[in-house]
Amino acid sequence: MTTLPSFLRRHDLLAFAILAALIVIVLPMTLDIFRLNLVGKYLTYAFVAVGLVLCWGMGGILSLGQGVFFGLGGYAMAMFLKLEASSPEATAIQSTPGIPDFMDWNQLTELPAFWIPFQSFTFTLFAIVALPAVLSGLIGYAMFTRRVSGVYFAIITQAIAAIATILIIGQQGYTGGVNGITDLRTLLGWDIRSDSARYTFYFINAALLLGVLFGALYVQRSRLGRLMTAVRTSEDRVRFSGYSVAHIKVFVFCFAAVLSSIGGAMFTLQVGFMSPTLVGVVPSIEMVIYCAVGGRLSVFGAVYGTLLVNWLKTSLSESFPELWLFGLGGIFIAIVMFFPFGLAGLYTSAKDRLFRKRAVEPSAGSESSPGKTPSTSTTATSGTTSTTGLDAKVSAT
Amino acid sequence: MSIEHNTSCVLAIEGLTVSFDGFRAVDDLDLYVDEREIHVVIGPNGAGKTTLLDLICGKTRASAGSIRFRNHELTKLNENRIVHRGVGRKFQNPSIYDDLTVVENLELSFPRGKSVFGSLFFQRDNDVVERIDEVAEMVFLEDHLTSQAGLLSHGQKQWLEIGMLLIQNPELLMLDEPVAGMSMAERAKTADLLNRITDNRSVLVVEHDMKFVEDIADRVTVMHQGAKLAEGSMSDIQANPKVVEVYLGQ
Numbered sequence: 001m002t003t004l005p006s007f008l009r010r011h012d013l014l015a016f017a018i019l020a021a022l023i024v025i026v027l028p029m030t031l032d033i034f035r036l037n038l039v040g041k042y043l044t045y046a047f048v049a050v051g052l053v054l055c056w057g058m059g060g061i062l063s064l065g066q067g068v069f070f071g072l073g074g075y076a077m078a079m080f081l082k083l084e085a086s087s088p089e090a091t092a093i094q095s096t097p098g099i100p101d102f103m104d105w106n107q108l109t110e111l112p113a114f115w116i117p118f119q120s121f122t123f124t125l126f127a128i129v130a131l132p133a134v135l136s137g138l139i140g141y142a143m144f145t146r147r148v149s150g151v152y153f154a155i156i157t158q159a160i161a162a163i164a165t166i167l168i169i170g171q172q173g174y175t176g177g178v179n180g181i182t183d184l185r186t187l188l189g190w191d192i193r194s195d196s197a198r199y200t201f202y203f204i205n206a207a208l209l210l211g212v213l214f215g216a217l218y219v220q221r222s223r224l225g226r227l228m229t230a231v232r233t234s235e236d237r238v239r240f241s242g243y244s245v246a247h248i249k250v251f252v253f254c255f256a257a258v259l260s261s262i263g264g265a266m267f268t269l270q271v272g273f274m275s276p277t278l279v280g281v282v283p284s285i286e287m288v289i290y291c292a293v294g295g296r297l298s299v300f301g302a303v304y305g306t307l308l309v310n311w312l313k314t315s316l317s318e319s320f321p322e323l324w325l326f327g328l329g330g331i332f333i334a335i336v337m338f339f340p341f342g343l344a345g346l347y348t349s350a351k352d353r354l355f356r357k358r359a360v361e362p363s364a365g366s367e368s369s370p371g372k373t374p375s376t377s378t379t380a381t382s383g384t385t386s387t388t389g390l391d392a393k394v395s396a397t
Numbered sequence: 398m399s400i401e402h403n404t405s406c407v408l409a410i411e412g413l414t415v416s417f418d419g420f421r422a423v424d425d426l427d428l429y430v431d432e433r434e435i436h437v438v439i440g441p442n443g444a445g446k447t448t449l450l451d452l453i454c455g456k457t458r459a460s461a462g463s464i465r466f467r468n469h470e471l472t473k474l475n476e477n478r479i480v481h482r483g484v485g486r487k488f489q490n491p492s493i494y495d496d497l498t499v500v501e502n503l504e505l506s507f508p509r510g511k512s513v514f515g516s517l518f519f520q521r522d523n524d525v526v527e528r529i530d531e532v533a534e535m536v537f538l539e540d541h542l543t544s545q546a547g548l549l550s551h552g553q554k555q556w557l558e559i560g561m562l563l564i565q566n567p568e569l570l571m572l573d574e575p576v577a578g579m580s581m582a583e584r585a586k587t588a589d590l591l592n593r594i595t596d597n598r599s600v601l602v603v604e605h606d607m608k609f610v611e612d613i614a615d616r617v618t619v620m621h622q623g624a625k626l627a628e629g630s631m632s633d634i635q636a637n638p639k640v641v642e643v644y645l646g647q
Binding site for chain 1: 454456475476477480481485486488492493494495496497501504505506508510511512513516517518519558561565
C-alpha cells in the first residue's frame with residue numbers, strides 16, 4: 001500500500017480490483033466465447049465513454065462527434081487488416097489482383113496513395129494514436145481559441161460526425177462505402193476469427209481499458225483535472241489566473257479522441273469489420289448516453305454504464321427492435337432528470353447512507369479539523385454537487 | 398508623458414479609449430499607478446471603472462491608446478500573458494471555484510506549471526504547501542483550508558479571491574469592489590489586509606464605499622462618463638466641487 005501512487009486513493013484501488021475481477025475473471029469464466037466477444041465489443045465503446053468523462057464530465061466540453069475518432073482508429077486497423085487479406089493470391093479472381101475487393105468492384109485499378117502506409121503494422125499503430133490527436137487538435141484549436149463552447153461546440157461536432165459519414169459513404173471506392181471494410185481475416189498471419197484469437201483480443205482489450213482507466217484517473221486527479229473543474233465553474237477566473245483555457249480544452253479533447261480511437265481499433269479486431277454506422281451522429285450520441293448513465297464524473301461508472309446500456313440494448317432490441325430507440329431516449333431523459341450523476345452517483349449516495357460518518361464529513365470538515373495542513377488533506381470529490389453543464393446538455397440534445 | 402514619469406511608475410495608461418458601437422465607455426483616459434501605492438478609482442455607475450480594469454487585464458480590447466506595465470505594452474497581449482507579466486485581477490462578484498476546496502483554489506493560482514503539461518505533472522511539494530498556508534493566514538482563511546469554497550460566506554469568498562491573487566505574487570493587483578457585501582468588521586479587516594500587502598506591490602482598486610476608500614487610498618481618481626474628472630488625495634477629492642456635484646452629492 002505504501003507504494004500506491006499519490007493520485008490513487010484506497011477506494012480507487014478497490015474500484016480497480018472489482019472492475020478487473022469482473023472483466024478479467026468473472027465474465028470470461030461464465031460466458032461462452034460468443035457472449036464474451038460481445039462484451040469485448042461493448043468494452044471498446046467504454047474507451048469512448050471514459051474519454052467523455054474527462055472531456056464532458058470534467059471539462060464541460062460536450063462532443064457529439066466521438067464516433068469520428070472511434071472510426072479513425074477502427075478504419076486505420078481495418079485498412080491494415082484488409083490489405084493483409086488482399087494479397088494477390090487471395091484476390092486472383094479480381095480484374096486487378098492485390099487490391100481490396102471493394103476497390104476492384106468500384107473500378108479502381110491501383111491502391112490509392114493514402115492506403116499505402118497502412119501496409120505497415122507499425123505505421124498503423126502509430127496512426128491509431130496520431131490521426132485522432134491531429135484531427136481533434138485542429139478542430140479543438142480552431143474552436144477553443146475562438147471560444148466556441150457549450151451547445152455550439154456540440155452542434156459543430158455533430159456536424160463533423162455527419163460529414164464524416166457522408167464522406168465515407170460517398171467515396172465508396174476508397175472507403176468501402178456504406179458496407180464499410182469487411183471480410184477481415186488475419187493479423188500478421190494469425191486468424192482473427194478463431195476462438196483463441198477472440199480470447200486473446202478480449203484480454204488485450206481488457207488490459208488496455210484498465211491501463212486507460214489508470215491514465216484517465218491520473219489526469220482527473222492531477223492539477224489539470226482540478227483546472228477542468230475550475231473552468232466549468234469560472235472560466236474567466238482560470239484565464240485571469242494565467243492559464244490558457246483554450247490549451248486546456250484542446251488537450252482534454254485530444255485525450256478523449258485518442259482514447260476513442262484505441263477503442264475503435266480494438267472494435268475492428270474483435271468484431272472483424274468497420275463501417276460508417278459506427279462513425280455517425282447516432283453512435284456518437286449513444287456513446288454520450290453510456291457516459292451519462294455511468295455518471296459523468298466517474299471513469300469507472302462510464303465502463304459500467306456502457307456495459308449496462310449495451311446489455312439492455314442487446315436483450316431489449318432482440319425482443320422489441322422498434323421500441324429500443326425510444327427506450328434509449330427514455331433512459332437518457334430519466335438519467336438527466338433523476339440521476340444526474342448516473343450509476344456512480346447512485347453508488348456514492350448508497351455508500352453514504354451505509355456509512356453515515358462519511359456523509360457528515362464534507363460539510364463539517366472546516367469546523368471539525370481546524371489547522372489541518374493542506375498536505376494531509378485529500379482533494380475533495382470535486383464536482384459531486386455541481387449541476388453545471390447539465391442544463392447545457394439537455395438543451396444540446 | 399515624459400520618459401522619466403513612465404519609468405518611475407508601474408502602470409502608465411495614456412490616451413486609452415474603447416468604444417462599444419460608438420459609445421465611448423472609456424474616453425482618452427490617462428492614468429498612472431506608482432510603485433507601492435494604493436490607487437482607488439471612484440465614480441458614478443457607468444463611469445467606465447470596471448471597463449478600465451477589463452482593458453488592463455485584456456478582457457476587453459482597447460480601440461486606441463496604450464497601457465504600459467513596467468514599460469511593456471499590454472494592449473496586444475493575451476490575458477494569460479498579462480497575468481504572467483505580473484498583473485492580477487479580482488472580479489466584482491467573487492469568482493472562485495465553488496466545487497473545489499480552499500486549498501485547491503489557492504493551489505491552482507500558484508505561479509508554477511501554468512502550461513497544460515506543467516499542470517498534468519504538477520506536484521504539491523513543500524514550497525506550495527508553505528505558500529498556501531502563508532497566504533491563507535493572510536486572508537483569514539487558515540481554519541477553512543479543507544472547506545469547499547462554495548460553502549464559504551460572501552466575505553470569505555472575496556478574501557479567497559484576493560488570496561488567489563496574492564499567491565501569484567503580482568506586482569500590480571487590481572480589485573473590483575473588494576468589500577462589496579462585506580460586514581463592517583470584514584471591511585476593516587480587508588482595509589488592514591490591503592495596507593499590509595502593498596509592501597512590495599501596487600494596488601488599483603475600484604470601490605464605492607467612501608469610508609473604505611478613505612482607509613486605504615494613497616491617491617484617488619474620479620471617473621465620469623469614461624474620462625478623468627479629478628485626481629488627488631482623498632481630502633483634495635472631497636473638497637473638489639466638480640466631484641461633489643457629479644458623485645459625492647451634497
